[in-house]
Amino acid sequence: MRGRRLTQFTALLAINPYFAYFSSRLTFQGSLKGVCVPGLNCYACPLTVFSCPIGSLQHSFVLLSARVKGYLAQGFGVLLYVLGSVGLVGAAVGRMPCGWICPFGLLQDLLYKIPVPKLRLPRGVNLGRYAFLAVLAVFIPFLTATAWFSRLCPMGALEGGILLKAVPPRDPLPPTGWFFWLKMAVLAAFLLWFVFSKRPFCRAVCPLGAMLGVCNRFSLYRMRVDTGSCTECGACRKVCPVDIDIFEDPDSPDCIRCLECQRSCPQKAIVAGFGVKGSRI
Amino acid sequence: MRKRLAGRRFALLMTALFALAVGISFIWEGPRAVYAHAVIICLDCIGLI
Numbered sequence: 001m002r003g004r005r006l007t008q009f010t011a012l013l014a015i016n017p018y019f020a021y022f023s024s025r026l027t028f029q030g031s032l033k034g035v036c037v038p039g040l041n042c043y044a045c046p047l048t049v050f051s052c053p054i055g056s057l058q059h060s061f062v063l064l065s066a067r068v069k070g071y072l073a074q075g076f077g078v079l080l081y082v083l084g085s086v087g088l089v090g091a092a093v094g095r096m097p098c099g100w101i102c103p104f105g106l107l108q109d110l111l112y113k114i115p116v117p118k119l120r121l122p123r124g125v126n127l128g129r130y131a132f133l134a135v136l137a138v139f140i141p142f143l144t145a146t147a148w149f150s151r152l153c154p155m156g157a158l159e160g161g162i163l164l165k166a167v168p169p170r171d172p173l174p175p176t177g178w179f180f181w182l183k184m185a186v187l188a189a190f191l192l193w194f195v196f197s198k199r200p201f202c203r204a205v206c207p208l209g210a211m212l213g214v215c216n217r218f219s220l221y222r223m224r225v226d227t228g229s230c231t232e233c234g235a236c237r238k239v240c241p242v243d244i245d246i247f248e249d250p251d252s253p254d255c256i257r258c259l260e261c262q263r264s265c266p267q268k269a270i271v272a273g274f275g276v277k278g279s280r281i
Numbered sequence: 282m283r284k285r286l287a288g289r290r291f292a293l294l295m296t297a298l299f300a301l302a303v304g305i306s307f308i309w310e311g312p313r314a315v316y317a318h319a320v321i322i323c324l325d326c327i328g329l330i
Contacts (some may be wrong), residue, residue, distance in 0.1 A: 044323040077307075084300065084304075084305075147326075151325045156327060157328060160327040161328050279295075
């Protein structure tokens with residue numbers, strides 16, 4: 001197994017190691033639950049020991065909404081903590097967790113390997129994740145005091161909904177209603193999409209990807225393309241999980257810094273690392 | 282050549298600002314509030330609203 005795939009599986013296990021749930025039927029209560037993992041991993045998953053940054057972000061706006069209405073709530077603390085945590089990772093390595101750590105990214109990479117005709121997405125879909133961030137993860141939670149991105153998130157359906165229904169916790173859950181099946185339908189639609197297109201969730205939907213991607217422009221870890229060596233042959237795009245031409249914009253917010261392009265470039269024109277001055281030279 | 286947003290100094294400045302944000306969040310019990318929310322099974326997340 002190659003290094004990146006091994007890292008992804010290791011991260012999946014490191015984020016979700018709490019197999020004691022199967023015997024105790026109690027979710028993890030340790031202090032690590034206060035740490036936001038830089039990947040989309042639902043904190044409703046009974047195996048996880050970390051918190052989801054997007055769930056926590058929405059929670060901060062729910063609390064801020066309550067504060068505006070006059071209730072005591074510590075929304076600012078949560079907001080600063082989440083933005084600071086995500087920002088620290090982003091400022092260091094940009095969107096690299098998307099390419100190496102995120103379990104949902106791993107799932108998309110694996111499903112895309114199924115040999116069926118593929119569907120290339122237009123570049124405009126990449127703007128969708130900013131809309132999901134602004135509307136579903138910020139504005140609507142503030143307005144309605146409800147975490148609507150979490151309600152629709154397919155990762156929650158997969159890791160939380162299915163697992164907790166299959167292996168119920170000690171405290172009984174509410175009965176399954178129509179919304180649960182709606183969520184399963186959303187999950188099924190996304191899983192199908194993952195088979196046909198490269199990382200569509202990462203490109204078009206993920207609010208965490210939107211936040212980390214912005215950091216690509218100024219992170220300490222940078223990408224660079226030597227224009228003298230690059231022949232724009234397109235070999236990089238063929239292997240790119242998010243279907244971009246890295247030579248056009250090495251610090252693109254769409255780039256998940258998986259380094260597949262660097263590995264595949266026949267001219268060895270792509271350089272990446274800390275201290276690399278980026279972008280095109 | 283594409284305009285670069287920032288150099289190394291800007292990156293270090295942003296890193297420091299984000300670290301400061303995390304530090305300040307402790308004043309308003311940010312990590313504790315995240316923990317308190319995360320240890321309860323999120324019914325929104327699993328579709329059992």
